[in-house]
Amino acid sequence: MTPVRHPLVDALKVVAAQLIVWHHLSAYGPLSDALWAQAPATADWLYDHARKAVQVFLVVGGFLAAGTLVQAVDGRRFLSLVGQRYRRLVPPFLVALALAAGTATVLHRWLSPDLQLASGSVGTWLAHALLLHDVVDVPAIAAGAWYVAIDFQLHALLAGLAWLATRLTRPERRHGMALALLIGLAGASLLHVNRLPEWDPWALYFVGSYGLGVLAAQATRGHRAAWVAAIVAIGVAALAIEWRDRIALSLTVAVLLAAWATQHAPASPIAQPPLLLRLLAAGADRSYALFLTHYPLVLAGNAALARWPDLTAHAWGVAGTGWVAGLVVAWAFARWVEQPLYRRLR
Template sequence: MDVLKVVAAQLIVWHHFSAYGPMADTMTLMWPELMEWLYRYARLAVQVFLVVGGYLAAQSVMNKPITHPLVQVAKRYFRLVPFYALALALISVAVAASRHTIHADWLPSEPTLWQFAAHGLLLHDVLGFEALSSGAWYVAIDFQLYALLILLCHSLQSSTQRRLSVVVACLCLASMWQFNRMDELDVWAIYFFAAYGLGVLAAWAKRSAFDARVFWITAVLGVGALWFEYRTRLSLAWVTAVWLVIKPKGSVHWTPMKRVLHRLSNSAYVLFLTHFGVIVLFSDMWNKSHFYHPVTAFALTGFAWLLCVGLGLFLHEKAEVPIHHWVAQRAKPLFSRLSR
């Protein structure tokens, strides 16, 4: 699991390095095939996060009654949003400092109060506001998907576990066969439930023989959806989910490499939210320095990537975790009232 998250996170960062900034344009002069691959295919690693997100969410609610769905959804909101808001504020400062040297469409416009509020409510795409960062859309979709799963678990908990699995599988298949093919729905959870639902079913497949059959039937019908209309993103989600079901159990012994991977995995969310700011600042520096050689651009991009990883580790431990603990303590009275 940690390997999947770490590799996917790095691919997404490199996709954005290939998509934004003058260094990407300069590197394209010498390595056009590499930059084209990073731009077109590295972004597909988001599907891995969707499947893994569904897998982990399903494990967290497995065999647990959801008596207060609003509490569960509120906890998820307060888990995602505080550091997300901080990251958006920091990126907005970086954008403001670089606006005089970067004149490109990919640079966000100066944010308004309503725009920032829409981001804080995770509704910016739904309401048609311009994104303040490259990763903002994913946070909103992750929250929608989790809320949808919690509502399904709550509404069907009086039924058998089998019925819940079948309903999730049907919704997953509906997304595969129809909703995932409609690009205008890419601001809603149903568009991404094809990947997220596969992750949910993959986690539950280890619960019982019936759940395993539900997963494999869904996977086979998913192949039919790919035959009907092939989508690379869906095929990657399918492969990831199948691997999570058939993967052998790893050793429980912690090695130094496993500890490093685990730390990188835990910091993937912070890395995902903050690396765009580093791209902005390095693009500003490139324009001011008047560099021009592709090798120099590649070296600086490599350094910026290492800085992104280091910043992600640092902010995860020094900012995200403390903020989460502080918010969780302050939100306890709210959760108590919602639980009554």
């Protein structure tokens, strides 16, 4: 059966992925310095605000994973769900890290100290393979590595809530119990834990935004007004305690998804969707590949400025070239690495 696409979800993933790439281009090395010198307002916006696109991924991730709470999850099913997510995320992640480490090694002489590979030890690679690099304070091999670990933790947490609800209550009440547990955790995160930066290596710091996405998905099952009210109430309470731009963005995306999902609930799949929708779907399907593989292009752009100083005057052209090259690399990576690994290991 052809999977039904959510065009708004696809569009959010595509836009958020591009913003993350541009944030990293504006954040590292002499390329960042040159961008700031030539267009400070734009570079400042990319550095301070484009990174908040991570919140879009968190909300969309919860929206797409919400079906887990509907399932009856015993111990074996829990391990299966966790294992599936690990196999989906980690094999391409490790390949991308090898690409980043190889690029940093080849370009070492032209990279500033903050961009050089901090460690290539077995312990460093083991920490990344186990998604514990932030927990054990191991320097990341590539920018954005922290998010892969958090995504895995959040999926495992959601599966754990479904398992707990299965154990605690009768089948007809299981879904309600799982949602109640999630709302409790999301509320605790948004009202308290998310205000403590020392918690950011853990899912509990991010489960508020992720949980808003899960609640937005409930709108597809009816009672739209009630779910939107619940989302708004939780978000407004969190912002009243402490205003956080990233949480305001999460709230906005969750309400948008909740409203759209109800008003535009998909019926039968479109045999041949319009070109724009096909492009959005293709971009969304490659958003993880772009997230994984763009960092070597950031390194290459910085090395190019060090090797050919005259390029500094054209820093925005260098950054734009890196962005376009990143799109090409992501397409190749998705086709020849990510998708084959997924088919083999799922």
